[in-house]
Amino acid sequence: MPEEEAFAVLVKIMQHHRMRDMFKPSMAELGLCMFQLDSLIQELLPDLHAHFQAQNFNTTIYASRWFLTLFTTTLSLPLSCRIMDVFLSEGIEIVFKISLALLTMGKNDLFSLDMENMLKELPAKVEENAEEFMNLAYSIKVNQKRMKKLEKEYTVIKTKEQGDVAVLRCLRQENRLLKQRVELLEKESSALAERLVRGQVDRAEGEEETFALAREVQALRRANMDAQQRLAVAQDEIRSLEMTIAENNSRQSSLEGIENSTKGEELARCLQRELVRARLDAAEKEVTERELAARINELENENKMLRKQRVDNNVAHLQDELIAVKLREAEANLSLKDLRKQVSELSEAWQRHLQKLLRAWEGRGNDTKLEEELMSCRIREVEALTELKELRLKEMELHTQVQVSTNQLRRQDEELRELRESLDNALQRERALQSRQREFQHKYNDLESKAKYESMQANIKNMEVAQRIAELENEVSEYKLKNEVMATEGELRNNMDSDTERVREMQEQMTELKAEIMRLEAWKARAMGLTLSRSISVEDDLEEDDKLRLTLRRESSTSLDLNKT
Numbered sequence: 001m002p003e004e005e006a007f008a009v010l011v012k013i014m015q016h017h018r019m020r021d022m023f024k025p026s027m028a029e030l031g032l033c034m035f036q037l038d039s040l041i042q043e044l045l046p047d048l049h050a051h052f053q054a055q056n057f058n059t060t061i062y063a064s065r066w067f068l069t070l071f072t073t074t075l076s077l078p079l080s081c082r083i084m085d086v087f088l089s090e091g092i093e094i095v096f097k098i099s100l101a102l103l104t105m106g107k108n109d110l111f112s113l114d115m116e117n118m119l120k121e122l123p124a125k126v127e128e129n130a131e132e133f134m135n136l137a138y139s140i141k142v143n144q145k146r147m148k149k150l151e152k153e154y155t156v157i158k159t160k161e162q163g164d165v166a167v168l169r170c171l172r173q174e175n176r177l178l179k180q181r182v183e184l185l186e187k188e189s190s191a192l193a194e195r196l197v198r199g200q201v202d203r204a205e206g207e208e209e210t211f212a213l214a215r216e217v218q219a220l221r222r223a224n225m226d227a228q229q230r231l232a233v234a235q236d237e238i239r240s241l242e243m244t245i246a247e248n249n250s251r252q253s254s255l256e257g258i259e260n261s262t263k264g265e266e267l268a269r270c271l272q273r274e275l276v277r278a279r280l281d282a283a284e285k286e287v288t289e290r291e292l293a294a295r296i297n298e299l300e301n302e303n304k305m306l307r308k309q310r311v312d313n314n315v316a317h318l319q320d321e322l323i324a325v326k327l328r329e330a331e332a333n334l335s336l337k338d339l340r341k342q343v344s345e346l347s348e349a350w351q352r353h354l355q356k357l358l359r360a361w362e363g364r365g366n367d368t369k370l371e372e373e374l375m376s377c378r379i380r381e382v383e384a385l386t387e388l389k390e391l392r393l394k395e396m397e398l399h400t401q402v403q404v405s406t407n408q409l410r411r412q413d414e415e416l417r418e419l420r421e422s423l424d425n426a427l428q429r430e431r432a433l434q435s436r437q438r439e440f441q442h443k444y445n446d447l448e449s450k451a452k453y454e455s456m457q458a459n460i461k462n463m464e465v466a467q468r469i470a471e472l473e474n475e476v477s478e479y480k481l482k483n484e485v486m487a488t489e490g491e492l493r494n495n496m497d498s499d500t501e502r503v504r505e506m507q508e509q510m511t512e513l514k515a516e517i518m519r520l521e522a523w524k525a526r527a528m529g530l531t532l533s534r535s536i537s538v539e540d541d542l543e544e545d546d547k548l549r550l551t552l553r554r555e556s557s558t559s560l561d562l563n564k565t
Helices: 003-016 028-044 046-054 059-069 077-090 093-105 115-128 130-139 144-251 254-308 313-358 366-492 497-529 531-564
Strands: none
Touching: 028 046, 028 059, 028 093, 028 144, 059 093, 077 093, 077 130, 093 130, 115 130, 144 366, 366 497
16 A cells, blocks of 8 residues: 555544544543443453452453554454454444453453463464454444443543542642742741841840949949048138138237248138139039939830830740850859959959068068968859859850740741641641532432433423424314304204204304414414413313313204204
8 A cells, every 4th residue: 555545544544543542641531431331341251350350350451452552452453454354344342342352252262361371372373263253242232321421431531530629739739839938937937046146146245244234334423422521621621721711810919921922822822722622523423323323224225215115925034044054144244343353452462472582581480481472272262253243144055045946946846736737727628628529429419310310301291292283283174174164054044034043052162263273373372482381271271171172072963853853
């Protein structure tokens, strides 16, 4: 066969025999064929299907290549060419028949084989009896309605699976977003904790500075009080000197008075200068004291504002602990500074004492040596106390770090527990949504089946009503013919005086028949528009039609009697 014709045949096979959908990436048509073949095997060969299920021998393992290659890789070339010819004439149905025939011929042998031997046994069994195999395939009947039903079931299953996959994808995305949100919250909490620690450290440093400034203010106040005392003493001296100057002025003579007055004036001027200097110093000290008092007030206000800030329970507890630790650290630093100052003073005094005693070391006695040893022991004792306080300070710092780490671990455990609870809640919501989805799917299937049943019943009722309308139309036509006959008879009897009463009765009957015809036509129009109300009132209409039929028969019999007479 030329290449062009072979390609044209391939195109026809792909377009008209559903083979193109077999080779798409999704292979939706192949999955449908596998589902249909598995259902047919379960229906026609239930024992073999149970054996396959026990061996985990799925339909796709052995039948997928049958549909994809049309048995060219399984059977011999002549037999596969014969199957190909039948496929071109009958379509995909022959593949199902060949598959069922292949399994039917090897049914007895397949029960005693495992998975690997099953795949080898089937082709060898068929090659021996090819003609019998094809006849068996032709004899198998595949119900097209059953195949359509299986196709619908497969479509429903795939749609449900796609819906479940979409719901699962949404839940996974929601879970991923929740994890990202948790990570962001963890970062924010760590940043807030760092900011809080920095703020507390700054606050402790500010309190330490406030404490140092308060000590400086107290020292300045004491210095100010000393200066005021010295100023009061100087003022008393000035007043006493003025009094002495006045007495000397009155006692001395003119020359002596002049000389003494000049000396007193010079002394008074000196004392006044000293007084001015003392007052300036006192004013400067008062100014510095006011500045320090204002600074202390500002620091106290800042401290109060910091204490009034609202924080969480854990953070507030951490703040209190940190403040207490910083206060202890500040007190320890101050005591350490005092000890170091004392040690330095003692060391300087000891060095001076040693320098003084180096010159006369030989002439001293045992008491002096004992005093020197006592002094050195005291110095070593002070140094040991200093080292002890430094070690206690380090111990305090380590204890503080341990407390901070313990609090952090406790907070992390609480956050982890909250995250686990949120994850459990999300899983519970997911399971609840899945159960609700299944319930809604069952309800939807029930409603769909109910709607199909109701539509079928409505169609049956419509057919019955249409048949009844046709019968009524036939009866109406018969009534019209009878009416015309009776009208002609009435015209013939108009000339007879004795038949006037009968003619009147016939006219009344004609009017009644016309009214009945109009009623039937209106009932027909109502039946075509309102199918539901028709089913309710059909029994009453049938009774009225029977009554009308009886009256017409009675009238026709009387008219025939009149004609005979």
